[in-house]
Amino acid sequence: MFESLKKKLSGTVGKITDKLSREEEEAQKSEVQEEPGKIDAEKPEKADTEKALKVDKKKVKKADEKRAEKADEKRAGKSDEKSDKKKEKSDTSESEQEKTINEEIEPSEKEKKGIFSFVRHKTISEKDVDDILFELEMSLLEGDVALEVAEEIINSVKEDLVGRKIKRRSDVSEFTKEALKKAISKILEVDSQDIESLIALKRKQGEPLKIMFVGINGTGKTTTIAKIATHFMAKGYKPVIAASDTFRAGAIEQLTHHADKIGVKIIKHKKGADPAAVAYDAVEHARAQGKELVLVDTAGRMQTNVNLMDEMKKIQRVIKPDLILFVGDALTGNDAVEQARKFDDAVGVDGIVLTKADADAKGGAALSIGHVINKPILFLGTGQSYSDIMEFKPEWMVEQVFGE
Ligand SMILES: Nc1nc2c(ncn2[C@@H]2O[C@H](COP(=O)(O)OP(=O)(O)OP(=O)(O)O)[C@@H](O)[C@H]2O)c(=O)[nH]1
Ligand SMILES: [Mg+2]
Structure with a gap:
């Protein structure tokens, strides 16, 4: 699931890390050119340390040689009376000479700079990340992430990264990953419904919870209803299903087949009957039988089909569903997002079920759909069997795309 999105995000972490490390190496190399032979800039931190040690060793060796030379001179001075004058001079300047030797083994300012440049804090600039983030934006758009979502991700990452001080290579990857994770989490953050x-709330009022499923043809509404009924039956609830797709040939039979298989009550009329009347009967059944959940299947309709959209509004007026769930096919990417927007405009969507996530590598719809209409994804369809459904949690998705 979402493999390609995961790859894009980790690719960006790698690219930014490589680019900044390369720039750091270039900077080190130009320092080498100023003082040829002093720094091996292949690995900045190691090279700098080695350079520092090399310089130190050289100087200490030089100082030792000078001290030895001085001692020789002293010995020679003792045995040679003629060199009294020289001896005198040598004695008086002994401390001075030692001072000079010590000064010589002190690293110069330039050398100091060389020694400590690996701990120099580089600040990430907009220029450092602009190209790579632009590339990421393009690649997110290709991966069916909605334009506004891609833009928000890039802006958030940029805002987080630019100005951050880095010490070492691992900082860059850590900061970039952190910034991307934060951006994705923000996008997925939508108030959810339990x-x-x-x-429980409806039960207190002696009412069932009424959920109506809407969406275009073939997105998985009917299958999702069977899955959700199974999911809540496993938790001890008693659902009833309304066969309100009276439009498509075979729809009632299809739902009946599912209901029989999972052992749930179905309320149905004849093909062509009024879908609102079927839904109404299902609600009455639930009230009479003390069932907690009414799941209303509807005919798939294009958002451009005025008659069917009006029919959907009629069901809404008649049963006043507590939740209208938009069922979108993850594989259709941006189309699913656009459909969600249209259905939300028409009837007001409360939540989303995103189906076929099992086959979706891009993850664009999963990332964008909730943010664009500001409604939570409640469930993900993850396959064709009744148990292939999971409650959607933003943290889970973040873990999917950033986890190992
Ligand atoms: N892989 C996979 N297939 C799914 C999933 N959900 C539904 N499907 C398949 O999608 C196809 C369409 O599912 P339906 O439930 O008939 O879709 P619908 O929205 O009711 O379709 P209409 O009634 O024509 O509007 C079926 O073959 C389902 O098995 C899912 O989560 N994963
Ligand atoms: Mg159907």
Whole structure:
């Protein structure tokens, strides 16, 4: 799931890290050119340390040689009376000479700079990350991430990275990963709904929780209803299903087949009947039987089909669903996002079920859809069997795209 999104994000971490490390190496190399032979700039930190040690060793050796030379002179002075004058001079300047030797083994300012340049704090500039983030933006768009979402991610990452001080290579990858993770988490942050709490609330009022599923043809509404019924039956709730897709040939039979397989009550009329009337009967059934959940299947419709959109609004007026869930196919990427927007405009969507996530490498719809309509993804469809459904949690998605 979302492998390609994961690759893009980790690729960006790698690119920014490499670019900044390369620039640091270049900077080190130009220092070498100023003082040829003094720094091996292949690995800046190591090279600098080695250079420092080399310089130190050379100087200490030189100082030792000078001291030895001085001692020789002293010995020679003692045995040679003629050199009294020289001896005198030598004695008086002994401390001075020692001072000079010590001064000589002190690193120069330039050398000091060389020694400590690996701990020099580089500040990330906009120029450092602009190209790579632009590349990421393009690649997110190709991966079906909505334009506004891609832009927000890039801006957030830029804002986080620019101005940060880096000491070592690992800082760059850590900061970049952190910034991307924060950006993605922010995008996925949408107030969510807990269906079980809603069921409990309705139960107090002696009412079932009514959920209506909407979306275009073939996105997985009917399959999702069977999965959600299974999910809540496993938690001990009693759902009832309304076969309100009275439009498509075979739709009632398809839902009946699922209901029989999972052992759930289905309320159905004949093909062509009023879908709102079917939904109404299902609500009445739930009230009479003390069932907690009414799941209303609807016919798939293009957002451009005025008649079917009006029919959907009629079901809404008649049963007043507590939740309208938009069912979108993750594989259709941006189209799913656009459909969600249209359905939200028409009836007001409360949450999203994103199906076929099992086959979706891009992750563009999963990342964008909730943010664009500011409604939570409640469930992900992860396959074709009844158990292939999971509650969607933003932290889970972040872990999917950043985890090992
Ligand atoms: N791989 C995969 N396939 C799914 C998933 N959900 C649904 N499907 C498949 O998608 C196809 C369409 O599913 P339906 O439930 O009939 O879709 P629908 O939205 O009810 O379609 P209409 O009634 O025509 O509007 C079926 O073959 C399902 O098995 C999912 O999460 N993963
Ligand atoms: Mg259907």
